[in-house]
Amino acid sequence: MALRAGEQGQAPMNSLKGKVLTLDTMNPCVRRVEYAVRGPIVQRALELEQELRQGVKKPFTEVIRANIGDAQAMGQKPLTFLRQVLALCVHPDLLSSPDFPEDAKRRAERILQACGGHSLGAYSISSGIQIIRQDVARYIELRDGGIPSDPNNVFLSTGASDAIVTVLKLLVAGEGRARTGVLIPIPQYPLYSAALAELDAVQVDYYLDEERAWALDVAELRRVLRQARDRCCPRALCVINPGNPTGQVQTRECIEAVIRFAFEERLFLLADEVYQDNVYAEGSQFHSFKKVLTEMGPPYAAQQELASFHSISKGFMGECGFRSGYVEVVNMDAAVQQQMLKLMSVRLCPPVPGQALLDLVVSPPGPSDPSFAQFQAELGLAPDMFFCMRLLEETGICVVPGSGFGQLEGTYHFRMTILPPMEKLRPLLEKLSQFHAKFTREYS
Amino acid sequence: MALRAGEQGQAPMNSLKGKVLTLDTMNPCVRRVEYAVRGPIVQRALELEQELRQGVKKPFTEVIRANIGDAQAMGQKPLTFLRQVLALCVHPDLLSSPDFPEDAKRRAERILQACGGHSLGAYSISSGIQIIRQDVARYIELRDGGIPSDPNNVFLSTGASDAIVTVLKLLVAGEGRARTGVLIPIPQYPLYSAALAELDAVQVDYYLDEERAWALDVAELRRVLRQARDRCCPRALCVINPGNPTGQVQTRECIEAVIRFAFEERLFLLADEVYQDNVYAEGSQFHSFKKVLTEMGPPYAAQQELASFHSISKGFMGECGFRSGYVEVVNMDAAVQQQMLKLMSVRLCPPVPGQALLDLVVSPPGPSDPSFAQFQAELGLAPDMFFCMRLLEETGICVVPGSGFGQLEGTYHFRMTILPPMEKLRPLLEKLSQFHAKFTREYS
Numbered sequence: 001m002a003l004r005a006g007e008q009g010q011a012p013m014n015s016l017k018g019k020v021l022t023l024d025t026m027n028p029c030v031r032r033v034e035y036a037v038r039g040p041i042v043q044r045a046l047e048l049e050q051e052l053r054q055g056v057k058k059p060f061t062e063v064i065r066a067n068i069g070d071a072q073a074m075g076q077k078p079l080t081f082l083r084q085v086l087a088l089c090v091h092p093d094l095l096s097s098p099d100f101p102e103d104a105k106r107r108a109e110r111i112l113q114a115c116g117g118h119s120l121g122a123y124s125i126s127s128g129i130q131i132i133r134q135d136v137a138r139y140i141e142l143r144d145g146g147i148p149s150d151p152n153n154v155f156l157s158t159g160a161s162d163a164i165v166t167v168l169k170l171l172v173a174g175e176g177r178a179r180t181g182v183l184i185p186i187p188q189y190p191l192y193s194a195a196l197a198e199l200d201a202v203q204v205d206y207y208l209d210e211e212r213a214w215a216l217d218v219a220e221l222r223r224v225l226r227q228a229r230d231r232c233c234p235r236a237l238c239v240i241n242p243g244n245p246t247g248q249v250q251t252r253e254c255i256e257a258v259i260r261f262a263f264e265e266r267l268f269l270l271a272d273e274v275y276q277d278n279v280y281a282e283g284s285q286f287h288s289f290k291k292v293l294t295e296m297g298p299p300y301a302a303q304q305e306l307a308s309f310h311s312i313s314k315g316f317m318g319e320c321g322f323r324s325g326y327v328e329v330v331n332m333d334a335a336v337q338q339q340m341l342k343l344m345s346v347r348l349c350p351p352v353p354g355q356a357l358l359d360l361v362v363s364p365p366g367p368s369d370p371s372f373a374q375f376q377a378e379l380g381l382a383p384d385m386f387f388c389m390r391l392l393e394e395t396g397i398c399v400v401p402g403s404g405f406g407q408l409e410g411t412y413h414f415r416m417t418i419l420p421p422m423e424k425l426r427p428l429l430e431k432l433s434q435f436h437a438k439f440t441r442e443y444s
Numbered sequence: 445m446a447l448r449a450g451e452q453g454q455a456p457m458n459s460l461k462g463k464v465l466t467l468d469t470m471n472p473c474v475r476r477v478e479y480a481v482r483g484p485i486v487q488r489a490l491e492l493e494q495e496l497r498q499g500v501k502k503p504f505t506e507v508i509r510a511n512i513g514d515a516q517a518m519g520q521k522p523l524t525f526l527r528q529v530l531a532l533c534v535h536p537d538l539l540s541s542p543d544f545p546e547d548a549k550r551r552a553e554r555i556l557q558a559c560g561g562h563s564l565g566a567y568s569i570s571s572g573i574q575i576i577r578q579d580v581a582r583y584i585e586l587r588d589g590g591i592p593s594d595p596n597n598v599f600l601s602t603g604a605s606d607a608i609v610t611v612l613k614l615l616v617a618g619e620g621r622a623r624t625g626v627l628i629p630i631p632q633y634p635l636y637s638a639a640l641a642e643l644d645a646v647q648v649d650y651y652l653d654e655e656r657a658w659a660l661d662v663a664e665l666r667r668v669l670r671q672a673r674d675r676c677c678p679r680a681l682c683v684i685n686p687g688n689p690t691g692q693v694q695t696r697e698c699i700e701a702v703i704r705f706a707f708e709e710r711l712f713l714l715a716d717e718v719y720q721d722n723v724y725a726e727g728s729q730f731h732s733f734k735k736v737l738t739e740m741g742p743p744y745a746a747q748q749e750l751a752s753f754h755s756i757s758k759g760f761m762g763e764c765g766f767r768s769g770y771v772e773v774v775n776m777d778a779a780v781q782q783q784m785l786k787l788m789s790v791r792l793c794p795p796v797p798g799q800a801l802l803d804l805v806v807s808p809p810g811p812s813d814p815s816f817a818q819f820q821a822e823l824g825l826a827p828d829m830f831f832c833m834r835l836l837e838e839t840g841i842c843v844v845p846g847s848g849f850g851q852l853e854g855t856y857h858f859r860m861t862i863l864p865p866m867e868k869l870r871p872l873l874e875k876l877s878q879f880h881a882k883f884t885r886e887y888s
Contacts, residue, residue, distance in 0.1 A: 017707075017710065017743075017747060019749060019775075019776075019777040019780075020680075020710050020711065020712045021614060021615060021679075021712050021749060021776065021777055022777050022779070022780060023777070023779045023780065023783070025617060025679075026614050026615070026617060026780055026783060027613055027614055027616045027617050028617060030613055030614060030783060030787055031783060033786060033787060033790065046569075070560060070561075070566050071565075072560065072563040072565040072566040073560030073561040073563075073566035073567065074561065075561055076561070077563075078563055078565050080537075083534050083535040084535055086534045086535070087531040087534045087535035087538065090530045090531045090534055090797075091527040091528055091531035093524075094531065094538075097541075097543070099541070115765070116514060116517030116765075117514075117516040117517040117519055117520070119516040119517075119521075119522055119765070120765045120766070121515075121516040121522050121761075121762060121763040121764060121765045121766065122514050122516040122517035122764060122765050123514045123517065124765065125490075158602055158767070158791070158795070159791070161791055161792065162791065169471055169474055169642070170465060170470050170471055170474060171465060171470070171471065172471045173469060173470060173471050173472060191790060194790040195790070198613070198787070198790075235464060235465075235469075263461075266464050267464065268464045268465050299461075303461060305463060305464050305465060317565075318565060319565040320565060320566060320567045320792070321559070321560075321563070321564045321566050321567055321568065321793070321795070321796030321797070322564070322565065322795060322796065322797060323602070323792075323793070323794070331463075332463075332465065333463040333465055333466050333467070335466070335467045336463075336465050336466060336467065336470055339467070339470060339474060339475060342474075342477060343474055343477060343642070346477065346605070346635060346638040346639070346642070347603070347605055348605065348764070348767075349765070349767070350767070351602070351765070351795040351797070351798060352765030352767075353765070353766060353795070353797045353798075354795060354797075
């Protein structure tokens, strides 16, 4: 440090100055951000919890946090297999412990093999560990009935939020009436409004139809798009399916109409599909935008730009704290895709432990793996379904679970035919009896 | 989904359309981002590695990655204690295993106790787990010789990069010549130029003086600031100390001069101190900006706004893959601090496993903990220093390690006086002899 003459010891010009950074001088876009999921209500909930702990009397004895989809905070237990593999990855000395199943060890070794220095503590490449992106691609293919997925179009992220903001960032350009507009559903998950405020993009609201269980109406999209063109340049359409917060699951026809609309109106499609494993309503079925788009054929399949987002925070695993997710891009311009990778590389890489968990979520233990039974049982597979699955795997005997026919609650059955010839039926019954004894020993 | 008459089956207007999102239409700020740490050279390195694997002949047999500070990728082993505690947190069944030391179990239980649902899989509050922020504050106090640190001014983050970008985001405002300018050193860590490009802020370069081992010269700051005022509104000054990529460690006098300059010129100070544990040069010592600022007293201490960043990716642990760091803010306007928390809450929370590791980094095992010896040994404490430290802890006998006097490489000594009276000296020598035998058993 060079001190020039007269510089040292100089009295400060003005010893009472206001802050440099104040509400008035700060980034106005950040000031406009609102995020209700963690807003004043949640702040107040924290205070109430503290008051309750201090013995203050309230009309209730505990605060129940239904504000955020945080399964494990609500008592859901993590899946044993996921945590076993992760513990092995974190502390590889455990690989020699007899307390871990062989398949968990194999999986941990495979993941560590793909890590820099064979450690979760090394950075990964910015798009995520190559074999994990391959596993994600295979998972997408399986989900979509074999439609190919290219691992090079899969980018791992710090939760789905991170990937969504990254794609939105790419889309924001222009000034004044040429500024990018983005269509988002109302009600929406407030990440969208928050990210658009921060990026100073124009939020274009389309309303879901509460009368029809919050269905998406393409006529409404058309209406708001027309109006929005007076004030911005709409360039993207966000769809949340299954809906958050609505839970609504879009029909295949609806998805097709949305894709046609996006194609005609030249809108980049963002499909937030993080709740794809949370479909409950009778008769509802999840259709991925990628699958529907591909099956629609030309001109849509090869041209419509789409980014689809998924996460390990929802679904059956609920591993929110690990912050892991991915985006698959479809028909994205190759040069833009390079720009996206560059942007991701500034943050170096998504957290590697979350990447490892994602790998296990997209490729869970198979029926021949030692961890399969416990994994399935923890997923709450109906006991008769589980019994029949293990029976098939271990003996080759294929029967039908009683739940397919109806049974008194708390009782479990299976149905088998006695059509096989006697010389096959006798050993079959013997194997069945042995299996039954073993199964009962193992799981009771 | 409502289909209006004539809508279904309508032929698309134009079946050959260009992409919506191209280099020409994308966010021009993102396009301007450059990030050399992972740029074309690194891309080429990946290709070269692949070619080598395929047997292509090169003038070298392996690519040595010295492009990024990724200790574990280069073979540095993770610290056992850190990974033990984390494995226990990930898979709490291990808490009953006899293979883990008691202090590791206690630490894991304490962390899990502070997690939602006692699981790393739950979101934490957006600023990070409360007890971990308390531990960070205590660590800062210890580092700074007792200067108080308030956990409410500590915010955990997804690596230091995340926190740096968040603070920069707050600072960006204004249009044209009123646009925020940020002073950054040249050479710099390219996160700064990348973030400023993305945020469309004005980058104001100040040059470090290579002739004086890359020292920071306040006259240079003054020069560039004067020039920058013609084209922007400079509102922040970034300092990287110890320097990245220069390794230069700023003197206390330099830091004082920088603080006086920032105060006079009304610049928000960002101190990137992630290399604070990596000080190697003889006679160099790390001084935190917070400590120097506080010790400068009024008017600086109570007014100059400062954000100081740290990370678990550097230092002795090098746990890059976990993406964890923190920022401590000093003298930040309270309302702005609320805005910062709001902004962080949009991404929900930093990865919880990284938060847990940070806790261990800021409060490692103490001398009375069972894991202390191994922890110290793994940090490469000179064996004689380690011996003397354990001797003191276990027997109360205080001697001096031979390294303080000089010794032949590979040999280790200690110096003790024989001044104690005979009735003390005899039991002392007995204890010493017992300890020596035990120590040799334990660590050989």
